[in-house]
Amino acid sequence: MAEPSIETQTALTKLARALEIPVADVVFLDHLAVEDLRTLQWNISDVLGAANRRRLQGVANASKLIPVGLAATIGEKWFGPVLCAQLVGLIEPARGGQFAKQLSVPFMADITRRTDPRVVSELVNHLSVRTMQKIAIALLDDGDYLTLSHFVGHLPPETIGSILDAIDDNAAVVRIARFVDDVSNLNPVVALLPDSRIVALVEAVDEADLWVDGLHLFSQLEETQITRIATTIVDTNDGMIASALQAFDRHDLWQQGFALVDHLDAAHLATFADVLLVVNDDLIAAAVDAIDTHNAWPTLVRIARSVEHLAPNVQARLRSLVESLPAARVDGFRAASTQLGYPDLLSRVLGT
Amino acid sequence: MTDGHDRLQGLLDRGPISFAGLTDAQADQLADLVEAAKVRQREQLKAAVDGGLNNIPRLLRGPIKKLVF
Numbered sequence: 001m002a003e004p005s006i007e008t009q010t011a012l013t014k015l016a017r018a019l020e021i022p023v024a025d026v027v028f029l030d031h032l033a034v035e036d037l038r039t040l041q042w043n044i045s046d047v048l049g050a051a052n053r054r055r056l057q058g059v060a061n062a063s064k065l066i067p068v069g070l071a072a073t074i075g076e077k078w079f080g081p082v083l084c085a086q087l088v089g090l091i092e093p094a095r096g097g098q099f100a101k102q103l104s105v106p107f108m109a110d111i112t113r114r115t116d117p118r119v120v121s122e123l124v125n126h127l128s129v130r131t132m133q134k135i136a137i138a139l140l141d142d143g144d145y146l147t148l149s150h151f152v153g154h155l156p157p158e159t160i161g162s163i164l165d166a167i168d169d170n171a172a173v174v175r176i177a178r179f180v181d182d183v184s185n186l187n188p189v190v191a192l193l194p195d196s197r198i199v200a201l202v203e204a205v206d207e208a209d210l211w212v213d214g215l216h217l218f219s220q221l222e223e224t225q226i227t228r229i230a231t232t233i234v235d236t237n238d239g240m241i242a243s244a245l246q247a248f249d250r251h252d253l254w255q256q257g258f259a260l261v262d263h264l265d266a267a268h269l270a271t272f273a274d275v276l277l278v279v280n281d282d283l284i285a286a287a288v289d290a291i292d293t294h295n296a297w298p299t300l301v302r303i304a305r306s307v308e309h310l311a312p313n314v315q316a317r318l319r320s321l322v323e324s325l326p327a328a329r330v331d332g333f334r335a336a337s338t339q340l341g342y343p344d345l346l347s348r349v350l351g352t
Numbered sequence: 353m354t355d356g357h358d359r360l361q362g363l364l365d366r367g368p369i370s371f372a373g374l375t376d377a378q379a380d381q382l383a384d385l386v387e388a389a390k391v392r393q394r395e396q397l398k399a400a401v402d403g404g405l406n407n408i409p410r411l412l413r414g415p416i417k418k419l420v421f
Contacts, residue, residue: 019386021388029374033373044386047364052397065416066412074408079400
């Protein structure tokens with residue numbers, strides 16, 4: 001049986017978290033639509049939150065009768081993170097901020113893990129950035145990427161950006177992003193990141209071989225950010241392009257890779273072509289197979305359209321590549337060339 | 353609608369969720385998980401409140417009990 005998609009795995013993990021059970025216990029739902037799984041997860045959170053609402057509100061009210069320090073001690077020592085997480089949305093945000101000054105960071109991380117992100121929008125205004133950064137680092141120290149992802153879309157992008165400032169592990173940032181339900185919520189966050197951070201994220205994707213997650217993520221961002229990332233990969237160095245190509249082949253990510261290439265301008269396409277066309281023959285053959293399989297001839301046309309500006313050895317390589325294509329593939333290249341407004345491209349490539 | 357689906361709908365009963373993709377046995381299994389989570393949460397709450405009350409100054413226990421119970 002095929003492995004569930006990344007989105008399904010994420011939705012199942014979050015559903016299991018809502019029920020406080022291992023993810024293996026909900027795998028039987030893996031055939032449901034991702035949207036249904038997400039709705040189910042929020043629905044279950046609502047039902048569990050409402051189940052003891054009256055008593056929980058009583059606990060929240062009672063906490064006002066005792067000093068913050070004593071209430072925090074009782075919370076950490078006796079109530080535990082599950083109950084405290086349910087109280088987060090019932091306690092006045094300002095008082096929540098006072099509690100945060102008393103509670104230990106590991107305990108707040110445990111609370112955060114179990115908190116419904118929909119109830120924290122006011123509370124974060126009463127938490128210091130440093131506190132949120134410490135909680136984030138504690139979660140990552142436990143390898144918990146899912147919790148932070150859960151809050152994207154429920155916190156202002158600037159707040160997420162401030163938290164990311166404290167996370168040095170760029171591979172962790174990619175892993176967090178992988179779990180975000182609605183990637184469109186990442187666009188304003190990515191837009192806030194400086195170029196140096198984008199470079200560091202791309203390097204982390206390469207070093208940790210996170211290309212599967214990385215390309216899945218990049219491909220869902222808005223056009224501006226995809227272009228920024230595609231350009232960064234090309235600008236980093238030739239080694240990065242070659243490494244990306246090998247990853248596309250290793251993980252069968254050609255289709256996603258071609259989508260990135262389609263965002264490059266002419267100058268970056270030429271740089272990309274310089275590398276693509278001089279890598280080893282096996283990789284080139286794999287790329288051409290993938291172009292044929294995914295009908296990505298327009299991508300090759302875009303690469304080839306500036307053929308006269310390519311380095312002589314790259315031009316020669318492109319020529320021999322096209323000459324070696326079987327007739328059906330040449331037809332695919334010619335049709336795409338004509339469609340994109342370069343009817344003479346085949347002749348130009350072949351020098352005829 | 354079948355028993356498992358009825359049970360699940362009764363437990364969740366919020367918003368339009370389609371359970372058409374679930375067999376009756378799967379709907380029953382999911383309903384079991386939700387019910388178990390509710391029971392677990394209720395027990396956790398009771399234990400936490402009992403433990404907390406024992407550590408509150410005696411004078412405050414009465415008023416706090418009134419608020420919580």
